[in-house]
Amino acid sequence: MIELPPLPYAPDALAPHISAETLGFHHGKHHKTYVDTANRLIQGTDYEKLPLEEIIRKSAGKPDDKKIFNNAAQIWNHTFYWHSMAPRGGGKPDGKLAEKINQDFGSLEKFIEAFSAAGTGQFGSGWVWLTLAKGKLKILATANADNPLTHGEVALLVSDVWEHAYYLDYQNRRADYLATFLDKLVNWKFAEENLVRAGDAAKAA
Incomplete structure (x- = not known):
């Protein structure tokens, strides 16, 4: 059950x-x-x-x-x-995650821009993910219930862009919700733990 x-x-x-x-x-x-x-x-x-x-x-x-x-x-x-969220979240990642974001996106600012664009551009209901795919970080937007498990990718972080996730607080302002998610809520520690776990699993395979 x-x-x-x-x-x-x-x-x-x-x-x-x-x-x-x-x-x-x-x-x-x-x-x-x-x-x-x-x-x-x-x-x-x-x-x-x-x-x-x-x-x-x-x-x-x-x-x-x-x-x-x-x-x-x-x-x-x-x-x-x-x-993927935490009280007093947001700020900047550090450690291996920060290094990997800089390596694969060029900078944290470029990652935030790409993540926000994918989230606001997702038509209808869905999710925007930070994933690890073939050793590289990737942004994956999925519709409805779809998720990285069906794409062979490792989920590190996600924001829900179904309207019920934000409508009471932000009405139709999905871009504002995503900006707040990245600035005030995102749990970088959780994302880094997932990245490290994925690396350990790859080494053990």
């Missing part, structure tokens, strides 16, 4: 940048609904006892299992998103 993971901080911890009301709806209703629906859909199927990531990979691209994929992937995406 898939469980709804708790937020990694208090519901009001990201205020005033993201309100407790937004997090309450987003986590307590949207995220929870994905969990409840996925559990109902996988009951009595071959997916029932599989780990969440395996459910996502096995159901991806199968028309008969599209609803299972959509709900399972959205559970994973939202959990990753909560950890």
Whole structure:
């Protein structure tokens, strides 16, 4: 059975940048609904006892299992998103992540410009990710529930650009929401931990 993971901080911890009301709806209703629906859909199927990531990979691209994929992937995406933000986040990355961003994007400013452009340019609902693909950092925009697991890439960081992620606080100003995400909320430590973990896994392979 898939469980709804708790937020990694208090519901009001990201205020005033993201309100407790937004997090309450987003986590307590949207995220929870994905969990409840996925559990109902996988009951009595071959997916029932599989780990969440395996459910996502096995159901991806199968028309008969599209609803299972959509709900399972959205559970994973939202959990990753909560950890991609932190109270008193933002600022600048350091260590290996900062070096890698400078190496692969040219500068932090160029990364921010490209990430923002991908997020604002994503038509309709979706996500904008910082990923590691074949040893290089990459920005990946995905529609609806799609995520890096289906592209063979390692997720390091994500921002949710579905309207329910920001509409109560920013209305239709997605660009302002993304600017605030990068300036005030982004959890660089989480992204670096994912980068280091990916490097360790590559060495062990």
